[in-house]
Amino acid sequence: MNWGLIDRYAKSLIKEAGHKIRVSFFNNIDIDSKSDANDLVTNIDREVEQFFISRIKRDFPDHKILGEEGFGDDVQSLDGVIWILDPIDGTMNFIHQKRNFAISLGIYAEGVGMLGYIYDVMGNDFYHAAKDEGAYFNDERLPQLEVTALSEAVIGVNASWVAPNRYMDHEGIIQLVQACRGTRSYGSAAMELAYVSSGRLDAYMSMRLSPWDIAGGMIIAQEVGAIATNMKGETPHLLGQDTFIVARPGLHETMLKDHIRLK
Template identity: 80%
Template sequence: MNWGTIDKYAKSLIKEAGHKIRMSFFSSIDIDSKADANDLVTNIDRQIEQFFIQRIQRDFPGHRILGEEGFGDEITALDGVVWMLDPIDGTMNFIHQKRNFAISLGIYADGIGMLGYIYDVMNDDFYHAALGEGAYYNDEKLPILENTPLENAIIGVNASWVAPNRRIENEPIAKMVHTCRGTRSYGSAAIELAYVSSGRIDAYMSLRLSPWDIAGGMVIAQEVGAIATNMLGDKPELLGQDTFLVAKPGLHETILSNYIRLK
């Protein structure tokens, strides 16, 4: 397998998809008159996923594709090469903001993350990594992350996990929120993973993510020394939904040991 070639191919494909998404905003006036905004977006989500799938199937016929919109393969085991794709991560932002969404792609070989990409389409910010070769923000190599104590940390955590909910004890999360320096929520798991990897925030957590939300970001995070696990401290599930916590190394341990109590 020539991973260098696949890497170049994937980057080019993602940039082309990003261009298609940006162009879709120009034609939205016509389309808005025929269907409501949610249908429109579903269409673009689907079109972009189908664009990826057609290309990958044509050019890498042995590879399989796990996509959010469900046009790819039915994946029940991770043998061989699997492309895990979210064509538009942060769909709600896409609809309401026309920004703060990303294309997320991870390419895995027998369950090992080989290549990872997060493309913040409207900012033209491209985060990418290849296993063992470091991670990049556009052309700039990202430094290995240094630890940050919780007291100085900015944590990506949505308000819904601080409110009482059926997945996690919210009182310890509330304590964490008051102990850390600040919290943020951007509405895109891929962008928050990219932010952790580039040191813009120090941790990110969610109680329910799918493989395509995290597959690309995990390769990038690993290359800068971030720890990405589910909330049991294990490798996140890549065949179904799972909890998720990514953070700088010591901070990951602090949060997992002291503030996470799953129901």
Template identity: 55%
Template sequence: MDRQALHDYTLTIIKEAGERIRKSFFETMYIETKSDANDLVTNIDKETEAFIVKKIHAYDESFRILGEEGMAEEEISSLEGVVWMVDPIDGTMNFVRQRRNFAISIAIYVDGVGQAGYIYDVVADELYFALKGQGAYMNGQRLSPLEALPLNEAIVGINAVWATPNPRVEHEGIIKLIHTLRGTRSLGSATLEIVAVATGRMDAYLSFRLSPWDIAAGIIIAQEVGAVSSTLDLNAVNLLNQDTFIVANPSIHKELVGDYITLK
């Protein structure tokens, strides 16, 4: 597999997909719910994923694809071989309500190892990417390695799900953490929150339930600047099923999980 040729091709795919989404702002949108009233999908999500799937298979029909909307119509039960992970619009609620703060996410894994990750903030026209061992970039400019900081100076991405009757996390530790931090943020798009950690705009992002396509590209990009990813019980990231997730500046990663976050 010619990694540079595939990289160039993927950049073309994601930019074309972004242009299609921008044009969709002037078209009729059809909105459906999935697991609950806050889990939305639009015709644009499906059309964008179908477009990306078609482009990937035009390059090599043997590539397997794990996409949020299932447009590849294949079952992925292992990460053997070349597996693409695609989220056509991460942050669909933002897409529907705000027309911003959403992104396209594409990742390429080979035998379970992340080789390339791409996140495109469509409205801001910011394209983040990383090739394994070659650094991370935003619009061609290399991102700097993360600098260490104490937890009380950190900004952490966390949404309001922690405050619900979540059977997996102890609330007291999260409350203590919030009082310790310099601040918290919630962007409504996991891919953009991971990018915020990779750029140093935030210092960690944690979630109690994410799917592989939410994180697959972001962890490759974040790793190239020194960030650490794991589940909230410090296991390896799960790229086949939903699981807890944290990506953080390495100077605060274990302190965050070990001292404040307790899973039941």
């Protein structure tokens, strides 16, 4: 497998998709609703996914595609090469803000993350990594993350998880919020993973993410020494929803041990 070739191909495809999205803002956006009001989908989302699929199917016919909008393959195992794609991560931001959303892509071979990409389209910030070859922000090498104490940490955690919820004991998260330096919430898991990988956040957590939200970012995080797991401390599922936490070393352990208690 020529991973250098695939890397250049994927970057080019993502940049081209970014252009399509920016151009789309000159046209109208039709808003549809999926399972609930928080889960907005647009025609652009679908068009961009179909653009990725048609290209990948044409140029890499034996690769599989797992995408948020469901136009890819019915992926039941991690055998072979799988492109795990979110054409627009942060759809609510996309609609309400026309910014703060990202294209997220992870390319896995036999379940191992080989290439990861997060593209903040409107900020024109490109994060990527290749397995064992480091992570980059706009083509500049990202440094290894150092240990940070909780009292010094800025954590990406949405207010939903501080309120009572059906997934976890929110009292532990209240203590977390009160013990850290500050919290932020940007509404895009991919962007928050990119922020942790580039040291702009020290941790990020969510109780319910899908493979395409994290597949690209996990490969980038791995290359800078961030720890990314589900909230049981295991590798997150790539074939279904799971809990998720990514953090600097040390901080990951502290958060899991002292603050996160699943129901």
